[in-house]
Every structure is written in structure tokens, then in C-alpha cells.
Amino acid sequence: MSRTFEELADEAGAVSVDGWDFSWLVGRATEERPSWGYQRLMSGRLASASSALDIQTGGGEVLAGAAKFPPAMAATESWPPNVAKATELLHPRGVVVVADPDEPPLPFADAAFDLVTSRHPATVWWAEIARVLKPGGTYFAQHVGPETVFELTEVFLGPLGEEVRRKRHPDEETAQARAAGLEIADLRTERLRMEFFDIGAVIYFLRKVIWTVPGFTVEGHRDRLRELHEKIEAEGPFVAHSCRTLIEARKPRHT
Template sequence: MATADDYETYVAEAQQATMKGWDFSWLNGRADGGGPSWRSNLPPGPFDLVLNRHGVLDAARIRTALAPGGRLLTQQVGSRKLELNETLGVPAPADPDSWTLDVAVRALEDAGLRVATAREEMSPYTFHDIGAVIFQLRAIPWQFPGFELSEHESALRRLDRRIRIAGGFTVHDHRFLIEAQAGRWSAVEPGRAAVDVPPGRCPH
């Protein structure tokens, strides 16, 4: 069973963990969950495809890039992921309603795309020790503006005790999935290769 002394151990391990881009493998065994339930399966066919996972969703640019009848498939990180901010007393980086499924769908439809699929989930994600929490704070600092380990030590120690008593601390990842299609009036001619937008920091 973890003791109070483990707090310093977990903190030290998390601070010394190597950050390698968008690699969260250090959390294996220390946190779990967060994956949405959907799986995307597009039917085969002669259409162009844009894949966007956690990238900036520029509706107007995507609209002009798609061939007539071309499809967009995107998974986005929403703005309602605030439980850890609230627990630690860290201000939210943005309005909780600034980037939701409804906001994204409206942007795509305003750009002339037809939305075929729209799904939104709050997927549970559980931290099993305070080191996993601190690693998360380091990995996505834009989610926790102004966070300083020393200034938030009291809140972290309270959360550490909560995790050790309850066996974990569960938050919910805000994710949404959209499949949309360009009309036959697209200015881009058919036959362009598919575009895969790599994962990365989404400013929303």
C-alpha cells in the first residue's frame, strides 16, 4: 500500500520522465481509459479523403481541399475537459463551450459540407497515482495555464491522498467524431490523393 512518502517518489519520477512528442507510453499501468468507443469504417470508393485526428479543424480550408464528393473524417479534443483543472484550482484555458460537437458541425456546414456522422463522448480516464497526474500536467501544459508544482503542492497532496484512498482519480476526456462530405460542386477536381493531418496540439 502506498504511503505519504510515496508522494515525493511519484513527483520525482514524473518530473524526470522523458517527454517524446505525443508519446504517453510512460503512463502505461499508471493511468487508463480515455479512448472513444467509435471506430471509423469508410466504404471503398473513388473519392478523396482527409483524415484529421486532434489537428486544427479549418473548415473553409478543408472544404476547398476536398474533391467533389470527397470526405472528411475527424476526431477532435473538445473543450469540456476541466475536472483536473477544477480539482487543482487551475483556471480553464478556454470557455468550456468554445469547442464542442455543435460548434464544429456548424463551422463545417457553414463551409458547405454535409455532415453525415456526428458523435460526442465524455470518456472516463483514471489516474492511479499522483505521478501520472503530474506527467499529464507536463505533457499538455496548454490545458493548465499558470500551473506551478510548488504553488499547487497542497492541492496535489490532497489529490494524492484521494487517489490512495479511492484507488484512483477519474476524469472524463471530451472527444467528438465527425464525418462530412463535400458537394459535387467542389472547385477541386477528382483524383487527388488523400491527405492525413497528423496528430498534434489542438489550440481549442
């Protein structure tokens, strides 16, 4: 017998959404992964770096997957619960975790790192990335691309305009990177299928990925959530699509 809307909503509304671990969704939602394998590629670059910075590290889960860190390794994070989780996970491996508001300036000196990484940063301050990179240094990251999960966003916010749809477009991001003095070494984009099998998965996702529906709460959106629950019950999984961009940008060597 299927669970009621109230049971699913109460469960998903109460579970912790700290950190950046999505294991609670196993069996309840799926998302295709990009073909390039960001964590593996990031790990390889960290192994050969002398100093590195991971921006907006979340709970440190992705960075912790690296096999080897450079002699000088730092990470920034703004959300206090994630700062605590990242500190617990990364300090034993020698990573300095710095609480930072995700606004310029980064709390580091000019030319401090030969590698800067980030997975799914909420904001990208290209001038600051260029500033803290050494000449010849690299920014290597996986960004959330344009129109990610817009199918779900539009359930709650209605149709979104072209200006919103262009945000995070790789063409715009590469233009911003070049304006900050960086050269694009690699750029790849993929659109990936997502499925939500019950309304609890939707609620958990929206509570965790807070920019999908800004200001989301279960109580504030209960009527629309109930409608979506009934749609899933009648038609099967709710399908959306994410977009991911792999970007590698280098700071030129000055002669």
C-alpha cells in the same frame, strides 16, 4: 510500501513527453476508448483514397497504424520534437511530413486532397480544410469534445464558466463546418471514464496534454499536486471523464 509524493513527482517531472505515445501510463492510469475505433476507420478510408493529408499528426503514431497509404500522402505538425519523430516514423513509408504552425493557411494548393484526416487537433480551421479538399472530398476526424478532463482542470483552475464548457461542442463544430461549405455525413459523441492511480500519472498527463492546465509546471502547482496526492492515497483513483467526437464532413460536388 507506497511511494512518496516527492518520488512520484520527481519521476513524472523528468520523463520525456515527446510524441503522442501514452504507454508510460500503463498500470498508472486508464481511459475508456470510443466504441467506433477511429484508427481502424481511418485506415480503411486511406486505403481507398488517391491523395490524403493528416493534420496535426503529432509524432505520427496514429497515422503510422494505417495499413496502406494513398499514392500522395502528407502530414503536418507544429512542434519540432514531434516533427522529427513523425519524419523518422513516416518517411520510410513515403509520407511527406511538413512543419506547419497550425495556423492558416495550410501549405497546400486548393483542392489538393480527396481525404483530410486528424485525430485530436488542437485547433480546427474549417475554411482551410474545405479549401484543400477536392469537390466530393471528405474530412474524417476524431475531435476532443467539450468538458474533457474538466474534473482535473478545475482542481487547478477552479470552476469553469459556461462559455468555456461550450468549447468544442459538436453542435458548434458542425455549424462551423457548414459555414465553411461542408456537409455533415456522420457525427457521434461519447463520454468516457478516466482514472489516475497516482500523482505521477496526473503530472505526466498534464505535462503532455498541455491545454488541460495551461502553463502547468510541477513547481508552480506543487501545493495543489500534494493535496491531490493525499486525496488519491486516502480515497483511491482520481476519476475524470473525456469526451470524443467522431465527425465526417464532405465537400459538395459542384455541377
